[in-house]
Amino acid sequence: MALLKGAPGLLLTLALHLVLTLSPFPNASFFPHWDYCILGAGPSGLQMAYFLGQAGRNYVVFEKAGAPGSFFTRYPRHRKLISINKRYTGKVNSEFNLRHDWNSLLSHDKRLLFRHYSKAYFPHANDMVRYLGDFADRLSLQVRYNTAIVHVTLSKNQHAWNGHFFILTDQKGRGYQCSVLFVATGVSIPNEINFPGSEFVEGYESVSVNPEDFVGQNVLILGRGNSAFETAENILGYTNFIHMLGRSRIRLSWATHYVGDLRAVNNGLLDTYQLKSLDGLLETDLKNLAIVKDSKGRMHITLPVLMDEPIKNVTAEAISLPEDEIDNFAMRVPYDRVIRCLGYKFDFSIFSKALGLAPKKGKKKKYPWIKASYESKATRGLFVLGTASHSVDYRKSAGGFIHGFRYTARVVHRLLEYRHHGIPWPSTVHPITQLTNAIIRRVNEASGLYQMFGVLADVILLKEKATGFEYLEEYPIRMLAELETLSGREAQHGLFVVTMEYGKNFSGPDKDVFYYDRAVGEVEDAWQSNFLHPVIYYYQCLPTDIEVMFPTPGWTLPRPVAIHHIVEDFLTEWTAPLSHILPLRRFLENCLYTDLRAFYAESCFLFALTRQKLPPFCQHGYMKMQGLMGNERLRRHGIESGLMEDYTMDEQPADQKPGVPRIPNHPSQHATSIKEEL
Amino acid sequence: MMAFRLSIWIYSIFFMLICVFSRSTAKNRNTLMELSLQEHFSILQTGKTSLVYFSQDDIMVFPEELKKAAEPLHNYGISVAKVNCANEETSRYCGKENDLTKAYLFRGNILLREFPMDALFDVNAIIANVLFALLFNEIKYINSLEDFENIENAMKGKTNIALIYVKAIGTPEHRAVMETAFVYGTTYQFVLTTETALLERIGRVENSDISGSLFFFHCKLVLDLTQKCQKTLLEQPLTVLNIHRFLKLMDAPLLTEITEDPEKVSTIHLQLGLPLIFILSQQNTYEADKKTAETVAWHLLGKAGVTLLLKDSTDLNIPTHTNVIFKRAKEGVPVDFFFLHDIDSIISLVENNAPIQNNEPVKEYEEDEIEALNLDVQDDQVVETVYRDRKRKLPLELIIELTEETFNSTIKSTSSSIVLFYANWEAVSLAFLQSYIDVAIKLKGTSNILFTRVNCGDWSNVCTKQNIIEYPVIKIYKEGEKPVIYTGMLETEYLLKFIRLNRISCPLKIMSIKEAEEYLNGELHKELTSYSSVSILGIFSSNMTKEKENFIEAGNSLKGYVITGFYSEEDALRLSKKYAVTLPALLLSRHKEGKIDSILLSNSDASDIVKIIKSASLEIFPEITVENLPIYLSLQKPLLILFRDGNLNHKDEKEMLSLVKQKHLETFIPCWLNLKTTPVGRGILKAYFKHLPPLPLLVLVDLHSRGQVSAFPLDQTINEKNVLLWLQKLESGLENHITTLPNEEWKPPLPAYNFLRRMDATNPFKEITGFPTQNSLRCAKTTDLQQHNKGH
Numbered sequence A: 001m002a003l004l005k006g007a008p009g010l011l012l013t014l015a016l017h018l019v020l021t022l023s024p025f026p027n028a029s030f031f032p033h034w035d036y037c038i039l040g041a042g043p044s045g046l047q048m049a050y051f052l053g054q055a056g057r058n059y060v061v062f063e064k065a066g067a068p069g070s071f072f073t074r075y076p077r078h079r080k081l082i083s084i085n086k087r088y089t090g091k092v093n094s095e096f097n098l099r100h101d102w103n104s105l106l107s108h109d110k111r112l113l114f115r116h117y118s119k120a121y122f123p124h125a126n127d128m129v130r131y132l133g134d135f136a137d138r139l140s141l142q143v144r145y146n147t148a149i150v151h152v153t154l155s156k157n158q159h160a161w162n163g164h165f166f167i168l169t170d171q172k173g174r175g176y177q178c179s180v181l182f183v184a185t186g187v188s189i190p191n192e193i194n195f196p197g198s199e200f201v202e203g204y205e206s207v208s209v210n211p212e213d214f215v216g217q218n219v220l221i222l223g224r225g226n227s228a229f230e231t232a233e234n235i236l237g238y239t240n241f242i243h244m245l246g247r248s249r250i251r252l253s254w255a256t257h258y259v260g261d262l263r264a265v266n267n268g269l270l271d272t273y274q275l276k277s278l279d280g281l282l283e284t285d286l287k288n289l290a291i292v293k294d295s296k297g298r299m300h301i302t303l304p305v306l307m308d309e310p311i312k313n314v315t316a317e318a319i320s321l322p323e324d325e326i327d328n329f330a331m332r333v334p335y336d337r338v339i340r341c342l343g344y345k346f347d348f349s350i351f352s353k354a355l356g357l358a359p360k361k362g363k364k365k366k367y368p369w370i371k372a373s374y375e376s377k378a379t380r381g382l383f384v385l386g387t388a389s390h391s392v393d394y395r396k397s398a399g400g401f402i403h404g405f406r407y408t409a410r411v412v413h414r415l416l417e418y419r420h421h422g423i424p425w426p427s428t429v430h431p432i433t434q435l436t437n438a439i440i441r442r443v444n445e446a447s448g449l450y451q452m453f454g455v456l457a458d459v460i461l462l463k464e465k466a467t468g469f470e471y472l473e474e475y476p477i478r479m480l481a482e483l484e485t486l487s488g489r490e491a492q493h494g495l496f497v498v499t500m501e502y503g504k505n506f507s508g509p510d511k512d513v514f515y516y517d518r519a520v521g522e523v524e525d526a527w528q529s530n531f532l533h534p535v536i537y538y539y540q541c542l543p544t545d546i547e548v549m550f551p552t553p554g555w556t557l558p559r560p561v562a563i564h565h566i567v568e569d570f571l572t573e574w575t576a577p578l579s580h581i582l583p584l585r586r587f588l589e590n591c592l593y594t595d596l597r598a599f600y601a602e603s604c605f606l607f608a609l610t611r612q613k614l615p616p617f618c619q620h621g622y623m624k625m626q627g628l629m630g631n632e633r634l635r636r637h638g639i640e641s642g643l644m645e646d647y648t649m650d651e652q653p654a655d656q657k658p659g660v661p662r663i664p665n666h667p668s669q670h671a672t673s674i675k676e677e678l
Numbered sequence B: 001m002m003a004f005r006l007s008i009w010i011y012s013i014f015f016m017l018i019c020v021f022s023r024s025t026a027k028n029r030n031t032l033m034e035l036s037l038q039e040h041f042s043i044l045q046t047g048k049t050s051l052v053y054f055s056q057d058d059i060m061v062f063p064e065e066l067k068k069a070a071e072p073l074h075n076y077g078i079s080v081a082k083v084n085c086a087n088e089e090t091s092r093y094c095g096k097e098n099d100l101t102k103a104y105l106f107r108g109n110i111l112l113r114e115f116p117m118d119a120l121f122d123v124n125a126i127i128a129n130v131l132f133a134l135l136f137n138e139i140k141y142i143n144s145l146e147d148f149e150n151i152e153n154a155m156k157g158k159t160n161i162a163l164i165y166v167k168a169i170g171t172p173e174h175r176a177v178m179e180t181a182f183v184y185g186t187t188y189q190f191v192l193t194t195e196t197a198l199l200e201r202i203g204r205v206e207n208s209d210i211s212g213s214l215f216f217f218h219c220k221l222v223l224d225l226t227q228k229c230q231k232t233l234l235e236q237p238l239t240v241l242n243i244h245r246f247l248k249l250m251d252a253p254l255l256t257e258i259t260e261d262p263e264k265v266s267t268i269h270l271q272l273g274l275p276l277i278f279i280l281s282q283q284n285t286y287e288a289d290k291k292t293a294e295t296v297a298w299h300l301l302g303k304a305g306v307t308l309l310l311k312d313s314t315d316l317n318i319p320t321h322t323n324v325i326f327k328r329a330k331e332g333v334p335v336d337f338f339f340l341h342d343i344d345s346i347i348s349l350v351e352n353n354a355p356i357q358n359n360e361p362v363k364e365y366e367e368d369e370i371e372a373l374n375l376d377v378q379d380d381q382v383v384e385t386v387y388r389d390r391k392r393k394l395p396l397e398l399i400i401e402l403t404e405e406t407f408n409s410t411i412k413s414t415s416s417s418i419v420l421f422y423a424n425w426e427a428v429s430l431a432f433l434q435s436y437i438d439v440a441i442k443l444k445g446t447s448n449i450l451f452t453r454v455n456c457g458d459w460s461n462v463c464t465k466q467n468i469i470e471y472p473v474i475k476i477y478k479e480g481e482k483p484v485i486y487t488g489m490l491e492t493e494y495l496l497k498f499i500r501l502n503r504i505s506c507p508l509k510i511m512s513i514k515e516a517e518e519y520l521n522g523e524l525h526k527e528l529t530s531y532s533s534v535s536i537l538g539i540f541s542s543n544m545t546k547e548k549e550n551f552i553e554a555g556n557s558l559k560g561y562v563i564t565g566f567y568s569e570e571d572a573l574r575l576s577k578k579y580a581v582t583l584p585a586l587l588l589s590r591h592k593e594g595k596i597d598s599i600l601l602s603n604s605d606a607s608d609i610v611k612i613i614k615s616a617s618l619e620i621f622p623e624i625t626v627e628n629l630p631i632y633l634s635l636q637k638p639l640l641i642l643f644r645d646g647n648l649n650h651k652d653e654k655e656m657l658s659l660v661k662q663k664h665l666e667t668f669i670p671c672w673l674n675l676k677t678t679p680v681g682r683g684i685l686k687a688y689f690k691h692l693p694p695l696p697l698l699v700l701v702d703l704h705s706r707g708q709v710s711a712f713p714l715d716q717t718i719n720e721k722n723v724l725l726w727l728q729k730l731e732s733g734l735e736n737h738i739t740t741l742p743n744e745e746w747k748p749p750l751p752a753y754n755f756l757r758r759m760d761a762t763n764p765f766k767e768i769t770g771f772p773t774q775n776s777l778r779c780a781k782t783t784d785l786q787q788h789n790k791g792h
Helices: A007-022 A043-054 A070-074 A094-100 A125-138 A226-235 A268-274 A386-392 A402-421 A432-445 A447-451 A477-487 A523-528 A545-549 A577-592 A601-610 A616-620 A632-641 A673-677 B008-021 B037-045 B064-075 B097-101 B123-134 B145-155 B172-184 B196-202 B240-251 B283-300 B343-353 B367-372 B381-388 B407-413 B427-442 B460-465 B492-501 B513-521 B545-557 B572-578 B606-616 B629-633 B650-661 B681-689 B720-731 B755-762 B784-790
Strands: A033-039 A059-062 A149-156 A164-170 A175-183 A218-222 A241-246 A280-283 A290-293 A299-302 A337-340 A382-384 A427-431 A456-462 A468-476 A495-501 A533-539 A562-565 B032-035 B049-055 B078-084 B102-107 B110-116 B139-142 B161-166 B189-193 B212-218 B230-233 B256-258 B276-281 B305-310 B324-327 B336-338 B416-422 B450-455 B473-478 B534-539 B563-567 B585-590 B595-600 B639-644 B669-674 B697-702 B708-711
Touching: A033 A043, A033 A164, A043 A059, A043 A125, A043 A386, A043 A402, A070 A125, A094 A432, A094 A447, A094 B460, A149 A175, A175 A402, A218 A226, A226 A241, A226 A268, A268 A280, A382 A386, A386 A402, A402 A447, A402 A456, A402 A468, A402 A477, A427 A432, A432 A447, A432 A456, A432 A468, A432 A495, A432 A533, A432 A577, A432 A616, A447 A456, A447 A468, A447 A495, A456 A477, A468 A477, A477 A495, A477 A545, A523 A562, A523 A577, A523 B755, A533 A577, A562 A577, A562 B755, A577 B381, A601 A616, A601 B629, A601 B681, A632 B381, A632 B427, B049 B064, B049 B123, B064 B078, B064 B123, B102 B123, B110 B123, B123 B172, B139 B145, B145 B161, B145 B189, B145 B196, B161 B172, B161 B196, B172 B189, B172 B212, B172 B240, B212 B240, B276 B283, B276 B343, B283 B305, B283 B343, B324 B343, B381 B427, B407 B416, B407 B450, B416 B427, B427 B450, B427 B492, B513 B534, B513 B563, B513 B572, B513 B585, B534 B545, B534 B572, B534 B606, B545 B563, B545 B606, B585 B606, B595 B606, B639 B650, B650 B669, B650 B720, B669 B681, B681 B708, B697 B720
Parallel strands: A033 A059, A033 A175, A175 A382, A218 A241, A218 A337, A241 A280, B032 B078, B049 B078, B139 B189, B161 B189, B256 B305, B276 B305, B416 B450, B534 B563, B639 B669
Antiparallel strands: A149 A164, A164 A175, A290 A299, A427 A468, A456 A468, A456 A495, A495 A533, A533 A562, B049 B102, B102 B110, B161 B212, B212 B230, B276 B324, B324 B336, B416 B473, B534 B585, B585 B595, B639 B697, B697 B708
16 A cells, blocks of 8 residues: 655645634534444455455445555566465375465365466466456455545544444545454555665666666665575575675575565575675675765665764765775676665555554564464554564464465454454364374364464363363464453363474574484484474463463473374374374373273273273263174284184183183273373 | 282381381491591490491591491491501501402401401491391391201291301491391291202202392291191392292291171282282081182282182172182272183183283383383284285275365265265275275165265365364265265164165155055055065144154154155054053154054154154164164163073073063163174173173173172073072162272373473473473463363
8 A cells, every 4th residue: 555655645634624623514424334443454454354255244445546466566576486386296185285375365265276377387466466456356355446445544432342433544535434444555665764865776676677787787775585595596696796795694494484584486685695606695784874976876885983973965085995904805897787685664644633543662563562362462442463563473473474374364253253253263173082093184284273273272171071072263362361351262171282382492583494313213212393383281270370471481381281293204194004194192191180082982981881981082082872883804913913802602711710800901090191190 | 020019018017127226326427437446346335236437647548438338237237347556556456568469347345347348348238237247146148958847847937947048248238138137036046058059959940140039938837847838939129128028928927717798808919019809618518618719829828818708708799600819909990790610710710811901100201111112013903904905905986076176066966966075095984985885786776875985084175164173974865855964883783774764764654544654554555664664654633743844854864774654644542542641652663573663642742752763763672782872872781691602592582582571670670682693792602701601691781870780590481480589689788799890081191102201302392481381380270171181
């Protein structure tokens, strides 16, 4: 939206203030009203619009351009998206396939999968524009195009859902009133750094994308994110050399497991640098930099301290340069071009002070400060979606990217369905015998847990006496303490939290992720798994706010009563009976202190007549006339394995000792060490 | 191992023992004295025993081990002292060249022994040597078997002997023996040897590398000098506790006789955590029984107590055919009754029951113990059988796999489709898939039935939309009808029946009296009557709309399980007259018996009707099978089961049926079990009797109140009179149950890997002050789950 800059916007804002203050009924529904307003028809705005539409809510999307996804009409400049469009996985499970589809939005319409829009593994940005257009059209999303919201403010009203309405004003001075506001405007303002000579620098947003323009030039690129490398990639073969300058060390996404770091698809310059082809990487603080032009118009790098007085239009010949002192100064050659590729920041300008939308601190200052529920810290009912909401999981997970925020938009929608419409967080209720199955199913297909690892988790709420459980999908981990009030579900009898995690010391810019013996195969060592793998936490009651906010360093969740890691799997297929399912069952059994094995009807029959209590499987199935009979072949296997007894023999074997019926033995002293802590 | 099982009682004995010999330890904490010669002599005058070490100069440190031994020795009244010779006048113990390598044991001022310091190499050696010296008269040290035989002969009729072998003097075992001998030295003749050869000749050969063993020779009982003393071996390692416990058991009478209730008896065996065996006896067999009991007692000496219980002297609650009662040490566990044929079975009963379960404290597993438990061995029978069958190729081609794309269109375009929802990684559904295929094979070629499956592992969305919350689920989708979920046994025949019965509408609308008669005879839908044990006909006069609606609802919910029909034409009264009921009514046709019953329906809603039909379709004297047991158990009455190895014979059936028909058995569910068709019945009998009793056998199983099992006396014939009498006796408490079914919860079969502990071991968990980070500690409001957990 707001690549709008400078005076015109300001004027409009002023005009609007006049309108507002002059209007006779400042707080009345003088303006058209919606329950939900969304700023921006980009991927996250459309995603939220879809959920609201499906729920039959009263909503509207405001979009400054004439079509959805205007960001993608210009960016990325070199038109290659680096989000993976994996069309084939060998699987038909559509939920699983979303784990490897980084571009599609969530919808019920199978035609709206990105693989139908591009064959390229790294698709063209135009396909994204086309896709978003179709998404809005096919699903009949309510978008007001050509409506640029230039000012947002609050209007107190005790009848409003949140005690206030959001008053929006567009470029033509028209006003709109909303109960809930979603900001899905992305990060649209290029980051700039001011230093002497920064006026000579070209920006990523406007630099030429025609490589011919760089023939035989010395190029300096400021920044070392994907846009910097993307720019370099485009001109590698045309320049004399490219130097790339950044403050911190290079962060390779394969080492950090963060998709926002440098992707291999763009890293050609690393290759040419290390293979001595004149290109190179340098580390320095960009703020401590100055550029001066020489008489030929070429740019020299110097330091501000060397420029005694910041005199305008000083030439390189007139001042001393670093190489005068240190004759092997790395950047002593003059550059023909300096290009700034420093990323983007959120546009705070349209929001009135009353909203209190402030930048987050530190590295995340390019994003507005929001809670883990994506709601603004200061204003109830104001939510930030999409890329702009990345402060929640910056440099950790995928919340700043389509394949992440499509799930967080759903989280926000579910929270609001309960807050404003009394519809609790969707859940399914199962008998306890299905506990292992429910977890195995999810860890094998759930895409939200896989993409938003460390941020979203499945929560299993146990019923009284652990006879059954309720399964909640993709709940935000950081809001766990408030689960009952936010989801409308009861967590009084203990809970499991299912997440997916990389190994604790596996990710980081300086980590060797290819070291020998990195893969863990032994079930016993599952807790040392390095690759993304399922982790299950058991709590006897909901952790408190403080526990969630300050977990033990290195932990995503507060310390549980017991924890289970399902050992990492090369194929990410966790269905192996002995390596994956059996240890999980043992863990669950020991948390619940029960026996979760399945039994054939014959065993249940024997138990029913020889014991006063039955295992849950027999109680739930056999005793309700739903016993599993199994055929003769399976029975034979059972007898061979020693887990079932052959009763068909007429004679009792002579050597059999009396006293012990051969029902599966379960020694009662086998209480675990887990128990000790209970 | 045994130490775990020792009761607190044993510890208290030990504690007392220590206290007896400890003199004012509290007053004199530092039991190591440093004395001048003067002080030393004054102590010698008191007549106390002391171990003294003479030191030449005060720089010389007192040997560390002597320091450690000071306190234990003090408990035996022996003080340990160091005398400093350096700045004092000389004693004869001071100043000798080699004195620094010796310690001296005095009683009063008499020197008992001098020990070279290298014999006192550690605490055990010091204590063992000192006590050994003090007990010189009580403990005979021998080198040969002849020496022992002399002692044995001398002790016959007088004192029992404890023969102890230790590998060497000064070992921990030696110390343990000496400490015990200090207490029991006068009660038994202690004999000590270090000769392996002697040990072998006594009879212990299995391991030449044992560090110590103890044989107890029962010589006191031997009056005939030519007879050998019986001997018993202590099977545990030689520790003070084990020896004390063992001697205590050897001291207990070999065989006791009681007449009281076994439940109330308590003996030293029970107190020591050992079981007690009661051998039942009567006056006329007393002598023989006593002999048996003694033999058993000798075999079980040190393992269990044996008691002779005189049955006819009391009116005890003991089931008729019991000859052995087994009582566990754990309190509150009811005794078990057995009928055992020989001594070996009694012995193996004890040996199989030990170690006694439930008695061990909840323990934390060490890493190596966890390994020994084989956590990664499959113990789920369904998973294991399916896994073993994984390479079999199933004829899946008979069953169409539906996908997200084809599901809706297939369901819509087929008049009747059966869908199995399963997951290809889930064992229960894979086991059932095999039965499902068998049904498809049996119904192959039947028109209008489509067998399909949805793999929820692939088509997760379809399953979610169809509300599948467990695996497996069978649903029948019929054009224009709500899908019906199959809730029967996961088995071929039952599913087949369900599918067949689902083909007719339910309830059927009967159009004429003639049709109604055909329906009741089973002529209408003849092919289906074999699938429904009864056919139900609801009769209503045409104005009974509400009643009819209820019936239709009930019939609908029974669809697939029972055939129902209704008749509400003008002439319905004709039927009501014929079967002598007022309307509305149900007619129940039992095809097998060719009988038609009538039931009045007044003010019954649909669920009442379902209940009426369900209970009416039960048989009065059913053969109990794996498939039908749950129905009968749901009636919450004790089962009166006649176990038979084959079909019912006419006589038994007649007797039982007549009891049933005279309504004597209304509080029970009389039924029978055929071991030929239900072989698992053998497992049940073994659980009740520990062996297979002769059949037929009538057993009463009261699952719902106290889990008691009673058996009809084997020596009586099963007839009306005897059974009634027996039941009456049972009711009035005159007859006893044979066993009580265990009421144990189903706990985890094995522990889980404790990853939290392993993580803590590599990266110790630090509690952040102020933040209660341990979930379990904070959950102050006790949830019921915790209480449930704590219960164990």
